[in-house]
Amino acid sequence: MRVRKILMSLTAILMSITPILSLSIEPPTSAAQSTSTESPSQKPPKKNTPDVDPFLTPYSAVYSTVWKKGISLKVEGKQTLSKKSDNLWQFVFSADSMIASLDETSVFYVEDNQIIPTKYQYKSKVLGKKRSAILTFDWEQNLVHNNVKDKPWNLAINPNTLDKLSVQLQIRQDLKLGKNEFDYQIADGGYIKNWRFERRQRETINTELGRVSAIKIIRVDNLSKGKQTAFWFVPKFDYLLVKLEHKEDGESYQLDIDSFKQN
Template sequence: MESASPRRRYLVRSGTVRKYSRNRQLLGGLLIGLIGLFLSDALAALPPEFSARYRVSLGSITVGEARLELEHLPDDRYRYRSVSRPTGITGLFYRREVSEYSEGKVTDSGLQPERYYYERRGRGSRNVELRFDWEKGRVINLVADDRWQMKIPPDTMDRLVSQLQLMDDLKNGTSELEYRIADGGLLRTYRLTVEGRETLHTRLGEFETLRVTRQQTEDDSRATTFWAAPALNYLPVRVDHRERNDAYRMTLDEVKGF
């Protein structure tokens, strides 16, 4: 993978929890709003199998948690999962859990998703499935009883596995990052920039990190910054997200596998 060429992938998008009528997407959005070494030559895009737990806070108040898990499958394949849920007093008013997983394979050019699934349980339940047909260069979208398809370029990803690809891009020294994501029936492009190095103090200890920001557009006032730790294969140890007047933070509280 050449560091001189920006990769077209995507980080995660963030959402909100407090102000329940307006901010219903915090936990799932922050993960997908988050923040992704070959065992063979093909598997260089995958970090080791791992699991991670993040604390989600609004100001000084903890409002939820998010969990990630990567599994290596036979034949240079992967399965990546995320689960986010409200905790504490937030869970009393906001009974919703969001689960996602992505399955696919590792190719010489990077991670290639084959299936992505999103499930939101509780109030406002929703199921979404994406099926990638690489022979025909398309993705099939299944949402409730609706089914449609759209053309996609070869480097398109789903919004979950793009986290893993980003981790690999940072490991390879790419500073200008661009990602194309099939999301909501649209092909979205996200651009990220490595701004520098910073030392962070966390519950797990002190980490040297790369500070990465998502570039804003004129019609999008949201701002996302995350800190990726080389010692953890560039897994984010913190993610900050600002939207309107709300500021959210995801902090790594537990990690296994690194």
């Protein structure tokens, strides 16, 4: 029984590394699932206003995470941001161990500092058991199409809806624009979920990259449930996430950057 609990905990770690969000997914705020093929609105219009600041620089980073609840387990994860073409970007996160693995990919373009996802893909394997999902965003009809276990569904979405991986990059871009509050709609699991964050004070912290000045962000939509989640982003490194802490029900996760390279 104890071994089984440890394996389940290791699986939770692999989920939690997905900066920022898989470790503390909340119940859906809206069950707007739809199988309609009508067009609620057209694709968000392209504005002529130039970006205030260029989008994030392509990079690769390696993180380690430690889960603590009586015992400590450590898993390594890697994320990479790359440009596929003049318009398309790709953000990838992967984690692997002897008994479990997780891979997530978000393909998107950027318009007026806003990430517009086109495809999100999820794959995991734990003790030989596999899970996968593919979300395809149709901005002409404002729908996201999902195929999970060969059971497709459509979900009506609003402009600026994100997937649960690319939202990390949107927070970083919004930090570059000087925002203090962050409110996002996420398409996940057949629902629209609302994730909210607030900017707090700057802190100087020690990392494997050295002693750095970081902006602290906390997640505020789940505080009533006794959960505490904090993130540290470093302006010096293009607002890269360098640290994450999450606590709930006597257990904790800590994510720390190991290495970083701009591509």
